[in-house]
Structure formats: C-alpha cells, structure tokens
Amino acid sequence: MHAKLGVLGGMGPLATVDFLYKLVDRTHARKDDEHIPLIVHSVPQLPDRIQAILKHGPSPLPALREAVATLQSAGAICLAMPCNTAHYWYDELAAQAQVPFLHIADTALAAITCRGLATRRLGLVGTRGTLAGGFYQQRFTQHGIECVISTQQDQEQLIDPAIRAIKANDLEGATPLIECAVEKLMQGGADAVVLACTEIPVVLPRFNATLATQCVDVTMALADACVDWWHSHNPGAKRTHVSPDYHA
C-alpha cells in the first residue's frame, strides 16, 4: 500500500478543504506525481468539541480514535489535524498513533519565528474550546510568549458568530467580525495575532491588507509543516518548498 499523509479533518468541512488547497498550493509541484499522497478522513458527525471541553456534552474522543485507526489502516505514515479545537485530545491521539502527528500550535510557532514577527505578546483568536483547552497558551508560554485573548463579550459577539457564519459559508458576514476582534487585540498590545481556528483563515484574503500582515494563518503553517515533513522523510521526493524545520 502506498504511504500517505493522513488528514484528520471534517471539523469543519470548509476548513479541511482550505487546508487541502494550501497543501497542494505550497507543494509547488509541476506535475501530478510531485504532489503529496493523501488519505483524508472528513466526518463532521461527531460530538461537538467545544461543548465537550466545557463539560456540557459527550466526548468526541472515541470518534477521533476511530478516525486515527482508519487513516493508519489506509496507509497514513504521518498525521495532521486541521482543527485547532480537536487538539484538546492531541495527547491521547498521538499516544494511540504509531506514526508522527504534527501539532498545530508547534507548527504555528515555527511559522511565526520564520516570519520574524515579534513574539513578546501574541493575540490568540479561536473557539472557546481552544482557548479553554489552554494548549496554545501552554506551548507558547514555554517559549516565553505572553498570550492575550479577547474579552468574553468579544468572544460572544464577534468570534463565535463569525465562526458559525464561516461554517455556514457566509464569508462576507464573518469578515468584519473577525477583523474587529483582531484590531482590539492589537490595540491591547499584541505584537501579532494567531488565527488559532482553521475556520478563520478562510476569510483572511478578505481582510484589510495591513491587518492581514499582522495575522498568522495556522492552516498555512500546518500545510507548510506537512510539505516539509513529507519531503524530509521521502528522499525520493523533490524538495520544492523551503521553510523552517518544524521537526527539530
């Protein structure tokens, strides 16, 4: 069976497609067989991640475990999960997986460092589940980075409705809400803002251009890391993309 990159997606479906597009785009292949072989599991019918983290609903962990097993049976030799909130269960899934599993917060941090952005204080925009889960804060704090997040009111009035709008494919409605949340974090002293929800970078091309340069697209960072991993672990593959080593 052909070795593949396993993509644990579906949360949400549009974010998964956005990740796959970035993966194809960033591979800079000139013909089909220079692209990364993939197996993509995109099953959105699993318990709500945010409700589970907030202890208001059942855990999606059994469904995520089944997805990991399915991907490995189908030939995955490395895993990536283009959903931030679901990284709450990363430790359990990585322990189950018998293959490397790239963590989205680590790949985001590598991209920030690569771009030379100041990292004394980083804004974090994400679901309430991602922020409550605390894995971004934990990994960033280990590198001496202070994290700033939106007020509860901004979360409820700007970020939550924007993410819901993107999931319903209303990109026009979502954009000004997220722009406003990012602006407030920058005014609050953030050096840059990490868009730590794979729904949100879908609307990044619609942002005010200056504001966009202050944002970090974690989906793109994960795609870049996958391209790098694949090329550094497949000596036969042509290395056409150059970015930092996320896997030192």
Add this chain to the structure above:
Amino acid sequence: MHAKLGVLGGMGPLATVDFLYKLVDRTHARKDDEHIPLIVHSVPQLPDRIQAILKHGPSPLPALREAVATLQSAGAICLAMPCNTAHYWYDELAAQAQVPFLHIADTALAAITCRGLATRRLGLVGTRGTLAGGFYQQRFTQHGIECVISTQQDQEQLIDPAIRAIKANDLEGATPLIECAVEKLMQGGADAVVLACTEIPVVLPRFNATLATQCVDVTMALADACVDWWHSHNPGAKRTHVSPDYHA
C-alpha cells in the same frame, strides 16, 4: 464505522480539492454535521492515464483497484471519481466495487438536461485520453447527442498545454488557451461545451462571462449528484440542495 462518500481523487490534486470545495459549497449546510462524511484517497503517484489509454505506458488499473478497496475498507458506501480520464477504467472499477459508483458523464448529462441547454450537438473539451477512451461520446450518442471535438492541432496547441499549466497551478496561463478552444467549438456549431476534464473547470470563474454560460462544469455536476445521492439514501440527512435525479 461511520458510512462515508468515497472520493477517488488525486488525478490531479488541485482538481480533487476543487471537487471537494464544490461538494461542501453545494451541500448548503448550516452547520458541520449537515455536511457529507467523506473519505478521500488522493494518491497522484500512479501510471499516467493518458499514456496508458494511448497504449504508450503501463495501466493505472491496479493502483485504482487498490484505491477502491482502501475506500471501501474505510467505510465508503458510494464512490465518485473526480477525474474524467480515469473513467476509462470505470467498468472494471464499478464491477469490483460493492457499492454504487457515480459516472461523471452521466452526471454531466443530467446537469445539462437540468439547465435546459440545447443538446443536438455538444462540444467536448478533455484530455486526449478521455477523448480517445470514447466513453463520453458513447453515453451521449445513446441520448441522440452528436459530439464535436477540437482538431488535433487545437488539442496539442491549446488544450494539452492548458491542462499542464493548471496541474502546475498556472491558472492565468491556462485560461486564454481553454477560452480559445471553447470559442472554436461554438463557432463549429456546438450548442454548448462540456468541460470534460476536472482540471479545466478550475479556471471557469476566470472565463469571459458569456462564454462561461455556454460551458458545463462536470466537476460541479458530479458534486451535485453526490449531494443528491447522499440525501436520497440517508433519510436522516436534511435535503437542502435541489437538483435533478441523476440516479433514476
């Protein structure tokens, strides 16, 4: 294991992402769990389909058979293959599959009928493999439709380089070439032109607007047919997209 739509993609990778985007978009879901659960096999490292059809290279059939088996093992209860050329091996793959397998020419024809386009003479733009394979011509002729294709010179100077450009993500370079090929088929008496290569609809949004209305996006037609199939076979799923019954 959760039932899924199986997508046999990877030929090429950008066309597969375009299909997945259209699938998500045309589902018109308002939240994650209204989307179709998917398993996507996208392994571009298989023998060249066109060379195989023209008897100049090895067959990709064993690799395609492995993909079908992998998708079924991973829970696929219906299959779609967003690559026209690979439909040359449809009969063998459909016979192997123990589940329904939508044919891209059938779903294209249903979309043409639904749009009320005249169908006395239809232009066909595709790879040399798709045109030599003859499965579009065969299925359309059964419905009394005459097919017109480009001259060998236009195939070599317009269509082949455009498809190569799209596979290398050069959409700007590809667009005028395909526009020219479509215009020539319309001038030659075609009522409409079927873009019978899943690479080509990727540049359809860049077409001259009038020309675009005379074209049929087979990727979109396949996505619509998948949405319809899924909703008509999963009584629990909410039916939000209305299009013709491709599966009578």
